[in-house]
């Protein structure tokens with residue numbers, strides 16, 4: 001048997017027919033960019049996430065740049081980011097002219113902590129923090145970090161590229177986020193058929209500014225109130241997302257079941273399967289296990305020999321990337337991000353994975369000898 005790390009083509013029965021028919025309708029009506037379908041998607045995802053304002057844009061990296069700009073992050077402002085994230089988080093800060101400062105994450109939760117945020121704020125006095133929620137979980141201390149940022153007047157933006165459908169204390173992560181972003185890249189839990197992204201906010205001014213930035217700073221057809229750029233969401237992507245959203249809960253349920261089965265049925269002591277904190281309801285984006293950096297290379301070779309796909313999300317700290325050298329303002333490192341990068345392993349996990357595929361992975365991993 002061969003089990004890929006991810007297979008995003010396991011569509012529901014009738015899904016392709018429906019999305020194709022909707023595409024024809026858009027083409028017949030000349031709806032290519034924007035149009036009523038974008039508004040329909042924005043309204044549907046707003047209701048799903050229970051936020052106040054939701055705006056579609058071109059991709060998840062733009063979404064972070066839009067949010068940074070909309071909340072008022074400007075040239076040379078300092079922005080804290082976790083040292084363990086996807087490179088887009090770092091890039092976005094640099095692309096808006098601000099300066100990224102990396103702070104270390106926890107070895108236990110793999111996310112920022114209130115203590116690490118406090119240490120970063122006290123040391124660097126930043127204008128903003130980008131809190132990143134990875135693996136389909138939420139940073140366990142999200143609510144405490146939100147309160148602390150409010151108290152200290154530090155702007156908080158949350159990168160939820162991997163966190164659509166995640167709940168914290170029973171509430172959608174996006175409901176009370178001042179400014180949050182996501183990616184609808186096809187491999188995300190809610191994927192478009194190409195690039196797409198979204199900005200979410202509880203603040204009307206942030207929403208209004210984001211909307212203007214998305215479309216060339218337009219305040220009228222040929223009136224430009226701001227320097228924005230073209231980050232408009234395509235009509236077909238919006239239409240594909242409207243249909244995908246109808247199936248999202250079923251897809252997440254299927255993914256969560258895979259993660260849970262790995263946790264319960266893999267008994268190999270070489271792997272330590274992690275769970276999100278007890279207050280967090282995951283979306284099943286990734287399965288996460290840690291192993292010793294000495295064991296992982298042999299395990300990877302074993303997975304390859306058995307035709308099992310895998311991920312190492314992510315294999316390097318942001319501050320250590322060659323591209324960071326000329327832009328990093330400063331960092332607080334305790335070596336945790338580097339250690340996680342060498343220790344993490346992600347097993348196959350995607351919606352509608354077959355039970356025989358899950359069993360194959362579980363059995364093979366249980367048979368691995370370190």
Ligand SMILES: Cc1ncc(COP(=O)(O)O)c(C=O)c1O
Pocket residue numbers: 059060061062085086088089132159161162182183184185195196197
């Ligand atoms: C944490 C995180 N932030 C930002 C992004 C960027 O999203 P996009 O690829 O849609 O630009 C991603 C996507 O991979 C991500 O995982």
